[in-house]
Amino acid sequence: MPRRAREYADTGFYHVIHRGNGRQLLFEDDRSRRLFLKLLTEHTSEKEIDIIAWCLMSNHVHLILHDEGGRLSEAMHGLATSYARYFNGTTGHVGSVFQDRFTSVPIKDDRQLLQAVRYVHENPAKAGIAEIGRYPWSSYGDYLRGPGITHTATVLDMLGGPDGFLRFCSDGRYGWYYARVSRKVPDDEALQAARAALCGGDPGAIKALPRSERDAALCLLRDAGVTLKQIERLTGIGRSAVMRATKRAGTSMSKNDPVPERAAERAAEGVK
Numbered sequence: 001m002p003r004r005a006r007e008y009a010d011t012g013f014y015h016v017i018h019r020g021n022g023r024q025l026l027f028e029d030d031r032s033r034r035l036f037l038k039l040l041t042e043h044t045s046e047k048e049i050d051i052i053a054w055c056l057m058s059n060h061v062h063l064i065l066h067d068e069g070g071r072l073s074e075a076m077h078g079l080a081t082s083y084a085r086y087f088n089g090t091t092g093h094v095g096s097v098f099q100d101r102f103t104s105v106p107i108k109d110d111r112q113l114l115q116a117v118r119y120v121h122e123n124p125a126k127a128g129i130a131e132i133g134r135y136p137w138s139s140y141g142d143y144l145r146g147p148g149i150t151h152t153a154t155v156l157d158m159l160g161g162p163d164g165f166l167r168f169c170s171d172g173r174y175g176w177y178y179a180r181v182s183r184k185v186p187d188d189e190a191l192q193a194a195r196a197a198l199c200g201g202d203p204g205a206i207k208a209l210p211r212s213e214r215d216a217a218l219c220l221l222r223d224a225g226v227t228l229k230q231i232e233r234l235t236g237i238g239r240s241a242v243m244r245a246t247k248r249a250g251t252s253m254s255k256n257d258p259v260p261e262r263a264a265e266r267a268a269e270g271v272k
Contacts, residue, residue: 009106012068013052015116015179016076018102019060021095026059026083028091033137036061036083041149043079047071050151053117055138057127062120064113066151076102103181110158115177115196117155118169132169176200180225190230197224203234215245222246 020026027033033056040063044051049071053064065072084097107113124135132140142150143165159168168174178189178196185193194203197220206217214237221231222242232239 006073006104007106008070009108011107011109011113012066013107013113013116014065014067014072015105015107015120016063016065016072016102017060017105017179017181018063018076018080019099021097021099023059024097026061026087026097027056032087032090035086037149039079039082039086043075043082046078047075049075050154051139051149052113052151052154053120053139054150055120055123055135057123057129062123064107064116064120066154072104103179105179105181111174112177114155114158114168115174116179118174119177119179121169172200178224183225184227185225185230187230190226191234193224194221194226194230194234197221197226203231204236206235207237215248218242218245 027036036056037054040051040054044065047067048069050066051063052066053062055062065075067075080098080102087093087097088095105116107116121132121138121140124130124138125132129135132138139148139150139152142148143152143156144162147153156162156165159165176192176196176199178185178193180193191203195201198206198217201217203221206214209217218231218235218237221235222228226234228239228242231237231242235242237245
């Protein structure tokens with residue numbers, strides 16, 4: 001089966017995820033983590049790519065990168081090759097260290113960028129490893145104490161500095177994020193994807209929305225990759241009704257219509 005072509009972001013921002021081959025460990029000690037960060041800095045700098053956020057987990061890494069020159073693949077290939085050479089040489093491991101292909105999720109706007117940055121930093125806490133401020137292998141500390149290898153200015157300018165960053169990290173409006181890596185959303189991730197599309201709203205609340213907002217909310221779910229079967233299960237709205245609604249809404253709304261945003265807000269409020 002041919003690979004799905006990479007999507008490109010007009011903004012130049014990407015959420016990159018690279019996993020160990022077969023979910024194997026990527027880092028055996030702090031020395032290997034420091035070496036990975038050194039190589040990350042070298043390869044991104046060489047390709048004129050800014051590191052916006054990062055987090056090293058045991059068997060995968062999360063990166064938010066800004067790549068205006070379209071050289072992301074070159075940088076990631078160079079990084080993976082260099083680190084694999086080190087890893088195999090020091091551990092005696094033979095074979096591929098990383099999965100064959102890294103994942104890159106295009107970031108389309110400022111809201112998604114903020115959500116992605118927060119999501120990356122929350123990974124250790126969600127995995128039950130450490131509180132967000134106590135985990136040493138992410139860029140969270142760079143945002144509070146100094147940039148380090150991280151280009152923090154973009155996000156800090158949006159949030160009003162380190163104090164604004166702290167407030168943002170506890171702001172529920174940005175707590176829902178889903179990194180979609182395939183055309184269709186897996187069943188076990190459907191609720192997460194739906195809540196992210198609805199800005200944290202309950203998909204079960206869509207049924208009670210006015211018709212135009214209901215249809216717009218259903219379109220948001222479809223655009224997020226949630227399947228008809230999943231939407232039916234999550235919303236309680238029949239499949240044929242979903243098909244009619246998304247077709248009707250898709251043909252009647254202009255690109256700048258405020259209805260989808262209003263529908264997401266209403267779902268997030270629980271349809272008060």
